[in-house]
Amino acid sequence: MAKQIQAIRGMNDILPGQSRRWQYLENIIRQVVAAYGYDEIRMPVVEQTDLFKRSIGEVTDIVEKEMYTFEDRNGDSLTLRPEGTASCVRAGNEHGLLYNQQQRLWYMGPMFRHERPQKGRYRQFHQVGVEVFGLDGPDIDAELIQMTARLWKTLGLTEHLTLELNSLASNEARANYKVALTEYLGAHAELLDDDSKRRLESNPLRILDSKNPAMAEMLAAAPKLSEYWDDESREHFNGLCARLDAAGITYTHNERLVRGLDYYNRSVFEWVTTSLGAQGTVCAGGRYDGLVEQLGGKGTPAVGFAMGLERLVLMLEQLDQADLPAAVDVYVSAMGEQAELPAVKIAERLRDEFPGLRVMQHCGGGNFKKQLKRADKSGARLALIMGDDEIANEVVSVKYLREDKPQQSLTWDQLSQVITTIHS
Ligand code: ATP
Ligand code: MG
Numbered sequence: 001m002a003k004q005i006q007a008i009r010g011m012n013d014i015l016p017g018q019s020r021r022w023q024y025l026e027n028i029i030r031q032v033v034a035a036y037g038y039d040e041i042r043m044p045v046v047e048q049t050d051l052f053k054r055s056i057g058e059v060t061d062i063v064e065k066e067m068y069t070f071e072d073r074n075g076d077s078l079t080l081r082p083e084g085t086a087s088c089v090r091a092g093n094e095h096g097l098l099y100n101q102q103q104r105l106w107y108m109g110p111m112f113r114h115e116r117p118q119k120g121r122y123r124q125f126h127q128v129g130v131e132v133f134g135l136d137g138p139d140i141d142a143e144l145i146q147m148t149a150r151l152w153k154t155l156g157l158t159e160h161l162t163l164e165l166n167s168l169a170s171n172e173a174r175a176n177y178k179v180a181l182t183e184y185l186g187a188h189a190e191l192l193d194d195d196s197k198r199r200l201e202s203n204p205l206r207i208l209d210s211k212n213p214a215m216a217e218m219l220a221a222a223p224k225l226s227e228y229w230d231d232e233s234r235e236h237f238n239g240l241c242a243r244l245d246a247a248g249i250t251y252t253h254n255e256r257l258v259r260g261l262d263y264y265n266r267s268v269f270e271w272v273t274t275s276l277g278a279q280g281t282v283c284a285g286g287r288y289d290g291l292v293e294q295l296g297g298k299g300t301p302a303v304g305f306a307m308g309l310e311r312l313v314l315m316l317e318q319l320d321q322a323d324l325p326a327a328v329d330v331y332v333s334a335m336g337e338q339a340e341l342p343a344v345k346i347a348e349r350l351r352d353e354f355p356g357l358r359v360m361q362h363c364g365g366g367n368f369k370k371q372l373k374r375a376d377k378s379g380a381r382l383a384l385i386m387g388d389d390e391i392a393n394e395v396v397s398v399k400y401l402r403e404d405k406p407q408q409s410l411t412w413d414q415l416s417q418v419i420t421t422i423h424s
Contacts, residue, residue, distance in 0.1 A: 057262025326379025
């Protein structure tokens with residue numbers, strides 16, 4: 001036998017059955033973003049490597065060690081997108097969508113990072129991202145958080161997620177803070193792990209993000225970013241908090257929340273769960289007012305977030321809250337060769353008259369018992385049976401597969417009524 005070829009580690013197949021849970025999640029996300037008037041944008045999965053280097057930052061986990069970068073046949077350096085924000089800004093600049101305009105956009109699709117695969121962490125994973133351009137107030141930041149809160153409510157996840165907020169303030173305030181933090185960390189260099197030592201010069205804020213328990217106490221006593229906030233950023237943050245309070249959304253102010261990407265300023269936030277082990281962040285975002293300009297556009301304020309769909313699917317699985325609909329509503333069987341064409345006609349007529357009804361036609365012949373077994377396995381609620389008697393009497397037999405009801409012979413009109421009740 002020929003050797004089987006396997007999928008690449010960390011890149012998963014989403015199998016039939018599982019895909020229904022994905023569709024359930026994706027459909028609810030589409031409904032929620034639509035409920036706020038956001039429009040979809042679709043970007044390519046491959047971009048020039050420089051796009052990510054210039055936006056995410058050279059000294060970040062993503063650019064330092066996680067990108068899938070390769071040379072194409074022309075010798076150009078290309079990268080499988082590790083996230084969507086940079087591509088979205090690139091597209092917005094390229095098509096003149098950003099300057100002096102307001103855009104509320106969302107996208108969904110695969111992202112690629114060469115990380116160590118484990119539960120909730122994969123090399124191909126999926127994000128839904130939401131990005132807003134042209135608005136700089138805390139009102140829009142609050143709207144984004146409200147949108148995510150509504151999503152959790154719709155998915156039944158509210159009590160399993162908590163919101164953490166921080167402000168990275170202005171570039172100047174952050175730069176002042178960096179000096180103080182670097183000094184403090186330098187004075188405690190003997191407690192820093194190798195990763196942190198390396199970051200001390202290049203990206204000291206990221207050290208605050210460390211989950212190393214040996215550094216926890218020292219980091220807890222570090223100078224606080226909020227002590228360096230500029231007045232405008234403080235006002236912005238207070239404005240966001242007031243709006244969340246008014247909306248009844250609870251949060252904690254996490255002084256050490258800095259996010260792993262360089263382009264953020266002012267508001268940053270994460271929705272976190274304790275139910276997924278170390279991979280606890282399901283949604284993260286913030287303001288990136290400088291990025292549009294940094295990527296060659298004219299200065300445009302921006303804010304957005306991205307959520308990891310695998311982590312949400314895992315949560316839904318654990319809670320088993322997504323009631324998975326079967327893929328089929330009605331299964332149509334034919335008994336005897338004569339009945340085959342009339343059965344196909346019934347199935348097609350149902351599809352004509354009940355858009356959205358999922359009708360599976362039995363194929364491959366077989367006796368009554370075999371066909372009913374298939375019908376049952378399909379998950380359908382009803383089996384329709386055409387045979388010689390049904391043709392002679394101009395009826396169709398209906399067998400209820402999930403209810404304790406006797407089989408019935410129905411005219412088309414009667415059948416229509418039954419279908420209307422199950423298909424609303
Ligand atoms: P983490 O700290 O878990 O590595 P991150 O800060 O790198 O996350 P972001 O770049 O902010 O993550 O991406 C937003 C969201 O995308 C994350 O909160 C998470 O839900 C999801 N995500 C990121 N990387 C992965 C991955 N390798 N596999 C699955 N989901 C991921
Ligand atoms: Mg990461």
